Amino acid sequence: MRRFGERAALAGVDLHVGEGEFVLVTGPNGAGKTTLLRVLATVLRPSEGAVSVGGHELPRAADKARPRIGYVAHGPLTYPGLTARENLELYAALYGVSGDLVAPALDRVGLDDRGRDPVSEFSRGMSQRLALARACLHGPSLLLLDEPTAGLDADGRDLLREVLAEPGRTVIVSTHEPAWFEGLATSEVPIRAGRVAA
Amino acid sequence: MIRETYVHYVAAVYALAWIVTLAYVVILNSKLGRLERELDEIAGLLEAKADG
Amino acid sequence: MNRRAFVALVRKDLVLELRGSEVVLAMVTFVVASFVLFRFGLGGGRTAGGTRAATGLLWVAIVFTAMLALARTFAREREHAIWDGLLAAPIDRALIWLARSCSTFVFLVAVQVVALPAFWLFFLQDGPAPAYGVLVAAALLADVGIAALGSLVAGLASAGRAREVLLPVLYLPFAIPLVLGAVSATTGTIPPQTSGLHTLERLGYLALYDTVFVLFGWGLFEFVVED
């Protein structure tokens, strides 16, 4: 349950995602998908109810859960003034992983030649790829993606599919085009007005 | 400095204390009035719902 | 205390400021302009209370200039919606406050490196002058207090609607006792100066001010950062 002022954005969502599952969260805009992801990403504190990620109960044991979570939000969550490399180095320091992971991460998303350019010059698709690199930088075991396909060009989508296909990771994706995830998703959870629709 | 002329200041202070308290009671009273009107309104809504 | 994350956060603020100075240049122009204003306003500064009044005005200028920096404190994170990135990271939320306070402190000092000599040029050249050592010490102590408290208040103000108006209103009540202590410390050293103890007491007070609000900032920031 997560309440904003008087409105309950999320009311009574009980959801269990096993290790290695690939869950699609679908539903109209404003259904509470983003709120759900932000609560899982330990960014939002649930007003009521219990949430636990990787066995760590939020928000008390959030700091134990955070290193294992990768979160791709609507925005890239990067500083436009910094270069792609500097952004990833900052997040490497925040997540306590070594700096040499940055180069392979950029390479992985096809941005190795643009490492030195400030993110302000990046197109939406490139920022989205950088966000993907940022979220996977510290090797999370849970990946949360909020409409990752938005703004991605053709080879960007292929790249996304490759990354999502990597085994040994639990993935929760909020999306408007569940069909695209054919063959990847193990289950789908439709959400209407803050509730898990039957 | 002749002190006695300040009597009316003393009176002013005590009067002021009472005025503020009185004002407070009046404001609260108007709030209660507003609440009563709202409750009647809601009761009307519920009755309409019950009949409808 | 996660030193590496702390250093990275502070470096990020300094690099961004170096690249496209949003805060420091604006503050330097603001403070020098206010000196000019005070100079003309004070009528040549030769009046009886000249240097004493001028020192008082210095502190007013410092406090108001600092507000420019505080207004921009979390602007980048908010405008580019980067908060979620910092909140999702496995770091203590108070670290964000500490890093931001330190970078704000650096900006304040950078501005005062220009502002204090300009103040000397405008007001202190020939009249009796306060002891420069005390002036600098008081400035540094004040900067710590402003940065520590200001970062917390900036976090609070960024939540409201009219945040440009809200920040000064939330911040100024705290600036009053700071200015009081700083002015009393520095004007005390203008000949005929008071005893050294008088100055030491006030500088000690400024240090106490800093300690209190650093503790408050460290303790309360985590409640401020989540929306």
Add this chain to the structure above:
Amino acid sequence: MRDRTTAARLDRATCAALVTAVLMPVALGLIFFYVPNDADQGFSQRIFYFHVPIAMTTYALFAWGALNAARYLWTGDLSLDLRSYVPMHLGVIFGTLTLVTGSFWAKVSWGTWWYWGSTELNTFLIIFLFYCAYFMLRFSVDPGEKRARYSAVYALLGVGLIPISVLAVHLGQDVIHPITFTDHGAQMDGSMLFTFLMALAAMLSLAVAMYLVELRGKRLDEQVTRLRRLAEGTR
């Protein structure tokens, strides 16, 4: 189902009002008929018996609000937000009263409408500005859990500000009011002290009565809005 706690509070509110109704006339009687004139200031010194209790009640209210704010941050129980806001709200009312009676007191004692030499008045000015800022913050954030949290944080900052301001005003006295003027403390003999304490007790019980009544008013507000939402069928 009659909610037991509101019933209990009803009694507490009524009995607090009753206590005030008893104490206030007694205090007034003492102030005007029992206590002798002050040697130095004569009759007009009697303002003291209302001005200082009001100021003390203001501080007590702010402390009460800050305490509940801390408890809210600790427990997250949203009802504490209301119990932190109401004392602050009353504190500002009593604060305004203190400032006005203070200026009367300054006029009587020192002949000016605002006497900068008095450390109490100056400290009170800073604290008063702080609590006006508290309301600015409260009105600029939408109601809900976030407003409660931010108001609580700022209320707690006030706890830090009060001692700092007292110290700053004392240290800054040479700057605020160059000619140092010894503040005559409240040397009160037996009868004066008794009257003062009675006046303080009356003022505090008035504040408690107002607090309980206003709290009930605010609770009614919330219940009415909830009822309205149910009646209009919006979840």
